[in-house]
Amino acid sequence: MNRELHFTQKLLAWHRNDNKRIMPWKGEKNAYKVWLSEIILQQTKVEQGLAYYLRFLETFPNLRDLAEAEEDEVLRLWQGLGYYSRARNLHFTAKEVQAKYGGIFPKSSTELIQLKGIGEYTAAAISSFVNKEPIAVVDGNVIRVLARYFRIQLPFDSAEGKNFFREKANHLIDQQNPDLYNQAIMDFGATICKPKNPDCAACPLMDSCLAKQDNLISELPLKTKKVAIKKRYFIALYIETSHGIALQKREEEDIWKGLYQLPSFELKAFTKNLELQVNEILKREFPAEHFKLIELGKMQKQKLSHREIQIVFVHLKSQNEQILSDSYIYTRNLAKFAFPKVFILYFQSKGII
DNA sequence: AACCCGGGGCC
DNA sequence: GGCCCAGGGTT
Numbered sequence: 472m473n474r475e476l477h478f479t480q481k482l483l484a485w486h487r488n489d490n491k492r493i494m495p496w497k498g499e500k501n502a503y504k505v506w507l508s509e510i511i512l513q514q515t516k517v518e519q520g521l522a523y524y525l526r527f528l529e530t531f532p533n534l535r536d537l538a539e540a541e542e543d544e545v546l547r548l549w550q551g552l553g554y555y556s557r558a559r560n561l562h563f564t565a566k567e568v569q570a571k572y573g574g575i576f577p578k579s580s581t582e583l584i585q586l587k588g589i590g591e592y593t594a595a596a597i598s599s600f601v602n603k604e605p606i607a608v609v610d611g612n613v614i615r616v617l618a619r620y621f622r623i624q625l626p627f628d629s630a631e632g633k634n635f636f637r638e639k640a641n642h643l644i645d646q647q648n649p650d651l652y653n654q655a656i657m658d659f660g661a662t663i664c665k666p667k668n669p670d671c672a673a674c675p676l677m678d679s680c681l682a683k684q685d686n687l688i689s690e691l692p693l694k695t696k697k698v699a700i701k702k703r704y705f706i707a708l709y710i711e712t713s714h715g716i717a718l719q720k721r722e723e724e725d726i727w728k729g730l731y732q733l734p735s736f737e738l739k740a741f742t743k744n745l746e747l748q749v750n751e752i753l754k755r756e757f758p759a760e761h762f763k764l765i766e767l768g769k770m771q772k773q774k775l776s777h778r779e780i781q782i783v784f785v786h787l788k789s790q791n792e793q794i795l796s797d798s799y800i801y802t803r804n805l806a807k808f809a810f811p812k813v814f815i816l817y818f819q820s821k822g823i824i
Numbered sequence: 825a826a827c828c829c830g831g832g833g834c835c
Numbered sequence: 836g837g838c839c840c841a842g843g844g845t846t
Contacts, residue, residue, distance in 0.1 A: 512841040519832060519840085553830025556844070590843045610841050630825075657841055666839055667835060696826085698838090724845090726829065775830050776839085812831065828845075834838085 477679065478620060479643050479652065485675045486655035492517070492662065495524065497654065502576035502601045503534045509593045510561050514554060517661075523552055534576070537562065538569035546729050546809040553812075559729055560588030578602040591637075596653065605649040607640035609633075612660025617643075618692035619664060622681035626695040698777050704741055705782045706752055707733040707814070709821075710762070712789040714801035718808060726778065731808040733784070734799060741770065741781065749785055761790040773813040784817050 491497065494517060496508035507527055511520040527548055531537035537545070542562050549558035564586045568576055577583055578601060584594035591609065598604035607613070614627045614636055621639065625632045645652040663670050669688060671677050682688050710717045710733075718731045736752050746767060753762060768784035789795065802808070805824050818824040 509841065514830085514840055514842055516832075516840055551831075553832085554842085556829060557842090560843080588843070592842060596841065608841070611839070612841070615839095653841095661841085699827095700837095724828090728829085773831085774836090777828075778830085826846085829843090832840090835836100 474621075474679070475643055478676065479645050481675050482655045482659060483645060483648065483651060485659060486651060490658065490662070491654070492658050494521070500601055502578065502597060504528065505597050505600050506576060506589075506593075507561070509596050510557050510588055511552070513557060513593070515552065520552070523549070534565055534574050535569060538565040538574075542729065543809065547807070550730075550809040551812050551815065555727060555729055557588060563587050564589070576601075578604075580604055580606050599649040599653050603648075603650055605641075605644055605646050607637070607644040607649075608653045608657065609637050609640050610657060612657045612664075613640055614692050615666065616656055616660045616664045619669075619682035619688055620676055620680050622685060622687060622691070624691070624693055626693040628694050628696050700777060700779055702779045702781065704738040705735045705780065706738065706749060707735040707782050707784050707817075709733050709784055709786045709817070710789055710795065711765075711787070712795065712801060713792055714794055715803045716805060717795055717799040717801055718805075719799055726780075727811045729809075730811055731800070732810060732814055734795075735782075741783065745770075745783060749783075753787075757795060759791075760795060763788040763790060768817075771813060771817065780813060782813055782817075786821075 494508075496504055499505050499508070508520075508524055511524050511527070527537075530548060531540060540562065542559065545558050545562045546555060549555060552558075567586065568574065576597075577586075578598060580594040580598040583589050583597055584591065589597070595606040595608045599606055599608065617623060617636060617639055618627070623635065623639070625635050627633060627636055643652075663674050671680075671683060671688070674680070677683055682691050708717070717734055719734050720731050721727050721729065736756070738748065742748055749767065753760070764785070765788055766786040768786065771782045771784065773780040773782070794801065805818060810818070815824070
């Protein structure tokens with residue numbers, strides 16, 4: 472038995488021996504449900520996405536329900552999960568499939584990949600799970616498992632590396648059971664061949680794993696690029712007005728696009744005299760307004776994969792009856808809007824929601 | 825090819 | 836504090 476066939480057969484046997492992780496979308500043949508689960512699980516761990524999946528299905532039992540929803544409602548359901556373009560693209564594609572395909576999801580990967588929010592991985596996942604199309608998924612799990620077992624010392628974040636891993640994966644996939652194979656290798660990567668402290672003792676492939684033999688487990692897979700973490704600084708104003716709390720929607724091509732926030736102003740940095748910075752912003756943005764300062768909050772940090780966000784929340788009470796700005800929304804029910812996590816945490820700390 | 829987009833958990 | 840996660844879109 473050659474090395475590739477051995478790998479595939481051992482993996483399928485491991486998967487058959489009740490090593491499957493239990494998830495509601497496993498074995499699902501409804502393309503809508505499979506698609507929904509795959510979008511939610513992009514760059515997201517199963518434990519984090521599960522509750523969102525269940526809530527989405529409850530709210531939008533089928534594609535048409537989702538297509539007919541308002542984008543704000545979709546984003547509200549997505550609140551806290553991150554990568555919000557996934558939610559916007561999810562809604563866009565629901566409408567597109569409803570309009571162009573009569574509500575029936577296309578099944579082939581070449582059609583699927585043309586839809587917004589569906590890339591190589593997701594097209595392979597949906598078409599193999601729903602239609603048994605023999606196309607291999609290549610996600611973080613697959614790259615790690617292949618890099619180690621076959622001792623692939625090519626960085627995967629390069630064009631050459633991507634091509635190599637894709638071709639290798641498509642060479643390994645079981646042609647009769649591509650769905651089971653794709654499930655198996657991802658489950659295997661997530662539970663046995665983990666990034667840190669892999670469970671080699673329980674690994675059915677340990678004896679023939681080249682990285683294990685050469686003590687390269689902790690070195691593989693290779694990656695060339697390193698993410699630069701930039702810092703961003705904001706002052707956010709929680710303003711009580713006679714019309715309600717002032718909000719603004721983030722419309723620009725930037726982080727948290729489509730979500731709502733308290734009126735916020737970005738700074739190059741915070742200085743020692745924070746109150747002075749706040750007063751300068753108030754004078755600049757609301758020259759005719761008078762505020763009562765209720766509370767100058769402590770600086771809050773939110774760490775993201777590629778950003779560190781620092782926000783100072785300022786609680787103010789407007790002393791005038793006029794609205795602050797036409798561009799703001801005024802509400803007494805914050806729970807209706809989708810906010811970035813850092814705002815949710817602030818509202819919770821104040822006991823507002 | 826480089827850069828952008830969140831949040832959580834693990835070490 | 837760094838790394839990774841059932842990645843994809845834009846430039």
